[in-house]
Amino acid sequence: MKIGVFDSGIGGMTVLKELIKTFPNENFVYYGDTANVPYGTKSSSQIRNLCQEAAYSLKTKNLDVLVIACNTASAIALDVFKKILFPLPVFGVVEPGVSAVVEQFQKLPFDPQRRILILGTKATIKSQIYSLEIRKAIAFNQISEQSCPLAVPMIEEGWVNSPILLSTLQEYVKTYQHDKIPGIALLACTHYPWAIGAFQKVLPNWNIVDSAKAVAEFLLRQQFSLSQKNDLTVQWFFTDPEAVTPMALNDFQQMGLTIAL
Numbered sequence: 001m002k003i004g005v006f007d008s009g010i011g012g013m014t015v016l017k018e019l020i021k022t023f024p025n026e027n028f029v030y031y032g033d034t035a036n037v038p039y040g041t042k043s044s045s046q047i048r049n050l051c052q053e054a055a056y057s058l059k060t061k062n063l064d065v066l067v068i069a070c071n072t073a074s075a076i077a078l079d080v081f082k083k084i085l086f087p088l089p090v091f092g093v094v095e096p097g098v099s100a101v102v103e104q105f106q107k108l109p110f111d112p113q114r115r116i117l118i119l120g121t122k123a124t125i126k127s128q129i130y131s132l133e134i135r136k137a138i139a140f141n142q143i144s145e146q147s148c149p150l151a152v153p154m155i156e157e158g159w160v161n162s163p164i165l166l167s168t169l170q171e172y173v174k175t176y177q178h179d180k181i182p183g184i185a186l187l188a189c190t191h192y193p194w195a196i197g198a199f200q201k202v203l204p205n206w207n208i209v210d211s212a213k214a215v216a217e218f219l220l221r222q223q224f225s226l227s228q229k230n231d232l233t234v235q236w237f238f239t240d241p242e243a244v245t246p247m248a249l250n251d252f253q254q255m256g257l258t259i260a261l
């Protein structure tokens with residue numbers, strides 16, 4: 001099976017990594033719009049235009065399924081990809097992220113004070129898509145959304161454990177840090193799983209939900225027919241190869257995968 005993974009840049013590699021762990025014999029095509037990242041600070045119409053261009057380019061890649069790993073693109077432009085690539089199955093990350101949060105919520109003892117916190121880019125948070133979808137699944141009002149726009153460039157810089165990232169996150173989540181009942185925080189941005197340790201430090205005792213893992217589990221449940229042979233391949237497409245940061249490259253080299261730019 002040829003699985004396409006789209007992201008605004010390198011962030012979607014966190015999703016790709018989880019997909020490879022779950023589907024170790026498949027062929028992957030990773031498309032990162034590194035020339036236009038970040039999407040999360042742009043307007044909806046700009047994001048939709050960029051996604052339209054990417055969708056036409058992905059149409060030529062003979063995919064069997066496409067995963068929109070980018071939360072911002074999933075929140076703002078999933079319909080654009082679906083329309084241009086029809087009848088290709090296209091999945092965004094909102095549905096798996098929502099299911100993972102709801103599952104976690106239902107596992108914990110009910111407490112009306114427990115908060116669900118969505119962390120994402122400005123555009124994702126502005127769309128309120130996560131709160132709306134979670135409220136459809138569970139009647140619960142303690143849902144907050146917080147954008148952390150400075151986290152993306154810091155993570156791209158490789159500062160995933162740095163005090164600068166920690167104090168930045170601290171500032172973003174300070175309203176929630178002193179909740180009496182530890183809440184559930186969804187990392188609704190492809191970059192954040194790289195810094196999951198930092199998020200856990202600023203929200204100690206909270207349940208941090210990594211949406212990358214949720215996406216892989218969600219795709220597995222779709223019961224596609226999978227390859228029996230061990231022939232994992234990844235084809236890489238970056239709209240600006242020079243903008244691929246060393247952190248992303250190192251991560252994949254450690255998995256034994258080379259990235260030809």
Ligand code: DGL
Nearest residue numbers: 008038039040071072190
């Ligand atoms: N890929 C984006 C997301 O998951 C984060 C980076 C960006 O702003 O483009 O929302």
